[in-house]
Amino acid sequence: MAQAMAPVAASDLVTLKRPFQSDGFGEENGGGGGIADEKPRARRRESDPAAALAAARHEFGEHGGVNMSIEASATFTVMEPDTMRRLFAGELGPDRGDMYIYSRHFNPTVLALGRQMAALEGTEAAYCTASGMSAISSVLMQLVGAGGHVVASRCLYGGTHALLSRFLPRTSGVTATFVDVDDEAAVRAAVRPGQTRVVYVETVSNPTLAVADIPMLARVAHEAGAKLVVDNTFTPVIVSPARLGADVVVHSVSKFISGGADIIAGAICGPASLVNSMMDLMEGALMLLGPTMNAKVAFELSERLPHLPLRMQEHSRRALAFATRMQGLGLRVVYPGLPDHPHHARLGAMGNQGYGFGGMLCVDMGTEDRANRLMHHLQNTTQFGLMAVSLGYYETLMSCSGNSTSSEMPPEDRARAGISPGLVRMSVGYNGTLEQRWAQFERALALMQPPTPQAHHLKVAAADRDAAAADNHRKH
Incomplete structure (x- = not known):
């Protein structure tokens, strides 16, 4: 992704050139802006995840292969010195001339997987990360901010619970209230006006398998000026939270999406402006924390998504x-x-x-x-x-x-x-x-059942016979 470096004062914000068209999410207050009424095109085009995946742009290999090539480079060359200046000025980039700077910003192979993930979840954009926890933590740090508040499900994956109850409070003053998210009154009561930034749930809770009422939670979150973030790791394809009102969908791609228990990966699916804000040079959680997915991993995953x-x-x-x-x-x-x-x-x-x-x-x-x-x-x-x-x-x-x-x-x-x-x-x-x-x-x-009385009697009798035989053998 190119960086937009205009000749401005050092105190002015320096941002990355944005490759995605934005719907207005996150344009104000570091991600707190409203969502435009118009639905992203992916949502209008296909409602079935399999159909949406099939309709997504297909990447061909460099020499016409049916599979895309792996762009394994960490950095990218230019033919003329002025091209580098134009890249950093935002005049060129992935969306302008198909040009890249550095794979921590954007990598062609990882971007291709992101397009597939966005199609799968019916969102405007997606960014793929090195792990599910890096996706979750990056989103929360971007949306909540220091001193912010989260209303979260009482039942969450243990790592997410620890992030919200221990790590974020210690490192950034974030507080979380854990509630029964099936109780609308309890969710509403937990919201702190002007402070709650995110309502966080899992589509199907880990491990109790309770199902979140996503439309209700989206309504409550939006009325409070907060965003609904949904972890859809347990139910990819089965449920499409963004189509039900969720603002952001996160995944541990390591699980069902990978399917092979051999890859650690994550994904953030949501509005283009969220992804753009998270790649901001000065304030973006993805840019500055750097949970970068390897291009070879992205290629492997892109081959598994169709199945x-x-x-x-x-x-x-x-x-x-x-x-x-x-x-x-x-x-x-x-x-x-x-x-x-x-x-x-x-x-x-x-x-x-x-x-x-x-x-x-x-x-x-x-x-x-x-x-x-x-x-x-x-x-x-x-x-x-x-x-x-x-x-x-x-x-x-x-x-x-x-x-x-x-x-x-x-x-x-x-x-x-x-x-x-x-x-x-x-x-x-x-x-x-x-x-x-x-x-x-x-x-x-x-094998878990206790033996029946008759079976127990026979077992004891056999043991007595074996003991008598052993004693007789010793005497002889």
Whole structure:
């Protein structure tokens, strides 16, 4: 991205040349401006994420390859000295002459992935980052500012909770109020007029799988002059928060979007003016913190995005089948696709048709010990899945959230959020056949059951016989 350096006083703001057309977001007060009435073109053109992805600009390789080339350069050369001046003056850039300066600013391959992410989420622009947490922290630092206030869901990924409850208060005086975001009155009561800058939620909460009422939260946030930021990591393709009123959508791209458990990446999707403000030379969080995505990572991800809708459909199909059968066995199952989930109808109404209810489910085993024993058998005895954090892999991944991905939360906060000590979070994969995997689950569950009285009697009798035989052998 080129920098606009006009011959002005040193005290004047120096900004980067902006490659995206703006809708007016963030034009005032460092990101607090209003949103124009006109909807971004991507939202008007295609409402289905798969169709929007297919309609996005296709990048071809340098020599006509069907796949784009990887621009792995950190810096970019110019043919004439005056071109460098014009780049820094904003007369040339990615949008003017297809010219670049330095890959921490903008890189052609990463920008191409950003266009795909914007199409996926139905936003005007997107910027891809080195991790999901870098995307979340950069957005919050840009929008909230020193001394600002955030209203946040009581149940969030542990790292996000720690960022809002510990790191940002210590480093920039940001305060956060955690509430039950399903309670509109509680959300409204938590808003501090003139101070609340962001309402922050996850589309489907990690790990309790509560579904946020995005249209309601957008209405409350906007009436308070705040922005609604939604983490859509659990439900890419399934839900499009920006089309429901969210101002900014963030992702840990490492999860379902990547699908291979081999890449760490993030994304910020929103109005062009937000991305432009975050790339400001003097005040932009992305420019100054530098959470830059590697071009080779961007290329890998761009090749996986076209398959994402198909993968999400199968994740959802398997998760619904397992949740239904687990519930039939009498287990305490949490899955938004089950009719008795309190937000089943909500997700059905908000979701994009044809993609199901997601690949995440929870089984509450009551105690940490029972949760650990079940996971032990599922991995080490029957090979149903893997004990690992993260999600979105083709193998089923499982973890006890209370002692892993939610461990940053104090015990009392976990209790208020409804995170049971025995809650097993499962990211349901699609490897193998459904019946093969279900048989593996049933075998592991059977090993959790205590032996029947007759089986116990036979086991004791056999042990007595073995002891008598051993004693007789010693006598001889």
